Amino acid sequence: MTFDFFLVALPAVLLTGISKGGFGGAFGGLAVPLMALVLPPTQAAAVMLPILCMADLVGLKRFYGKWDVRNLKIMLPGALLGVLIGSLTFGVFSERFVGLLLGAISIGFVLINALVDRAAAQVAEPAVGKGTLLSAVAGFTSFVAHAGGPPVMMYLLPQHLEKLRYVATINAFFLLTNAIKLIPYAWLGQFSVDNLLASLSLVPVVVVGVWLGLWLQGRVNHLWFYRIARLGLLVTGIQLIVQNW
Structure with missing residues (x-):
């Protein structure tokens, strides 16, 4: 990997860790689009998947048992369906189309909520x-571009869960979803030696990011937590539109 790759990948992966550890992946969707500036999008997604799995595992101890079981029972079957669709249609839908659609939905969700008292x-x-x-939708977009955060946030944010339960539920959801994605990614030949070595070199960065996110989460009150989460969703949506326009 080149110097340009690490110049982009290091802040992208650090932000991913902070987001996953403290804010329910609010800014996590930025990583693949940023890395796609220096890598083909499919390669960027392949490099990020082991990193995301590591981030989920690092946060597991903090979130274990804190998740909302009722929501997970609803969400996980849908995620499996989305990953299956993504696997079977690999290469059919352009990443540009998926990015534009997801960006538009994300921005629309935030704007609609802003108009509501x-x-x-x-x-x-x-x-x-x-x-x-x-x-x-989250399972599908997560498979294509690891951009499953916005649909999950659209479902969970209106419930106004306590912030630890909210982040723990998202952590558990993506812990299982990302683990399942490893199988079709391997089957599709996405884990080359170069990609795996790039992932391995970035693992320490994401671990530091998750720890930093956990530290920050405990110092942000409930109101500001949800403001930051919605801001993250808006920024991700705008970035997806700009990146794929």
Whole structure:
């Protein structure tokens, strides 16, 4: 890997770790688009997958048992369906199309919420239909570009879960989803020696990022936590639009 690769990859992976450890992956969708500036998008996704798995494992001890089981029972079947669709349609949908669609949905979600009086808005409850659909979208977009965060946030944010439960639920969701993605990624020949070595070289960075995210999470109150999460969703959406336009 070149100097340009590490110049982009180091901050991207550090931000991914901070996001996963402290803010439910709010900024995690930025990593692959940033790395795609110096690598082909499919290679960038292949390099990132082992790193994401490591980030999920590092945060597991902190989040173990804190997740919302009711939501996970709704979300995980949808994620499996999305990953399956992504595997079977690999190469059919362009990453540009997926990025533009996901970016538009993300921005729309944030803008709609900004128009609602949040003080008067009713807190949403777990819903099988909505949860399964958005989780399937998350599984698909996660397979294509590791950009599954926005659909999951769209489902969970309106529930106003306690912040630790919110982050723990997202951690558990992607811990299992990313582990499952390893199988089709290997089957499709995405784990070359060069890609695996690049992933290995970035593992210490993501570990530091997760620890930093865990430290920050405990120092951000509930209101600002959700403001940061929505800001992350908006920034990710804008970045996806700009990157794929």
